[in-house]
Amino acid sequence: MNISAITSVFFSPSGGTHRTIKILASALPLPAQELDLTPFSKHKESRCFASDELVIFAVPVYAGRIVPLAAERLAHMKGSQTPAVCLAVYGNRAYEDALLELTDLVQKNGFVPFAAAAALAEHSIMHSVAHGRPDEKDAQKLMTFAQQVWQKLEQVPHADGLKLPPVPGKRPYKPFKAVGFVPAVSSACTRCGRCAARCPSGAISPACPDKTDKARCIFCMGCISVCPVQARHINKALLWAAEKAFALKFGERKEPEFFL
Ligand SMILES: Cc1cc2nc3c(=O)[nH]c(=O)nc-3n(C[C@H](O)[C@H](O)[C@H](O)COP(=O)(O)O)c2cc1C
Numbered sequence: 001m002n003i004s005a006i007t008s009v010f011f012s013p014s015g016g017t018h019r020t021i022k023i024l025a026s027a028l029p030l031p032a033q034e035l036d037l038t039p040f041s042k043h044k045e046s047r048c049f050a051s052d053e054l055v056i057f058a059v060p061v062y063a064g065r066i067v068p069l070a071a072e073r074l075a076h077m078k079g080s081q082t083p084a085v086c087l088a089v090y091g092n093r094a095y096e097d098a099l100l101e102l103t104d105l106v107q108k109n110g111f112v113p114f115a116a117a118a119a120l121a122e123h124s125i126m127h128s129v130a131h132g133r134p135d136e137k138d139a140q141k142l143m144t145f146a147q148q149v150w151q152k153l154e155q156v157p158h159a160d161g162l163k164l165p166p167v168p169g170k171r172p173y174k175p176f177k178a179v180g181f182v183p184a185v186s187s188a189c190t191r192c193g194r195c196a197a198r199c200p201s202g203a204i205s206p207a208c209p210d211k212t213d214k215a216r217c218i219f220c221m222g223c224i225s226v227c228p229v230q231a232r233h234i235n236k237a238l239l240w241a242a243e244k245a246f247a248l249k250f251g252e253r254k255e256p257e258f259f260l
Helices: 016-028 068-074 098-108 136-154 194-198 221-227 236-250
Strands: 005-010 030-038 055-060 082-090 109-122 255-258
Touching: 005 255, 016 055, 016 082, 030 221, 055 068, 055 194, 068 098, 068 136, 082 098, 098 109, 109 136, 136 255
Parallel strands: 005 030, 005 055, 055 082, 082 109
Antiparallel strands: 109 255
C-alpha cells in the first residue's frame, strides 16, 4: 500500500521512549512528524489519521502496564483502518501486559496494528540498569525492524490485509500498581519552569515549580531529567538501596523482541 505520511506518537517523560521511536522512524523512507503527548498541556490533544497514513505509537512500561495517563491520551488518537506499529519501551525488568494493552488500545481506536516491539531503554529510576540504552546494538535491530515493517506494508494493497502475530501478555491485564519516589526539590531551584513544562500530570505548577503535588505525581522522573541545575532529586540513600537490589535481580541484559 502507498503511505502518504508517517507520524510518531509517543509519551516519554524521561526521554528513553522518544530516543527509541526516533531510531525506528529514522530508518523509514518518509520523514516522520512527531506528536509528543507527554506534557500536561497535551492531555486533551486529539487527532484523526487517514487510512493511507502510518502511525508509530510508543509508550514506556510502568509496572508491566501502560501508565493510565498515557492510555488516556492515546484514546484521543483515532484511526480509519490506519496501519500502526506499537512499541513498548521498558527498563530491563519486564514488559508483562504493556505491549498487548497497547495493541488492543490502538485497535479499539480504529488502527490496524500489524507490527510490534518491546524495546529497551535506560531505567528512568535505576539508571545503572540498561544504562546507555538504546545503544548501537539496539539501534541496528530497530532499524532492521523498520525496514521489515515497510516491506510488510508494500506487500498489501490495504491495511485490512495486515495481521499482527500474537504478542505476549494476558487479558485481563494485571492491575496497575506503580510505586515510586516523589522527587524532592533543593534550594538550587531557579524556578525556570522546565520541570513544570515537562511534567505529564500537572503535579508541578508553573507558578511554583519548587513544589510537587504528591497526589498527582506519577513518579516518571521527567522533572529530574530536564532540570538544568539538578535541583530535583530522589533521596540518595533510599535510591541507592533500591537500585542495588533491583540491579542484582534485573541487571542481566535483555534484548528487544519484535513481532511482525
Ligand atoms: C514508575 C515507573 C515504573 C516502571 N516500571 C517498569 C516495569 O514494570 N518494567 C520495566 O522493565 N521497567 C519499568 N520502568 C522503567 C521504564 O519503563 C523505562 O525506564 C522507560 O524507558 C522510561 O521511558 P521514558 O524514558 O520515555 O520516560 C519503570 C519506570 C518508572 C518511572
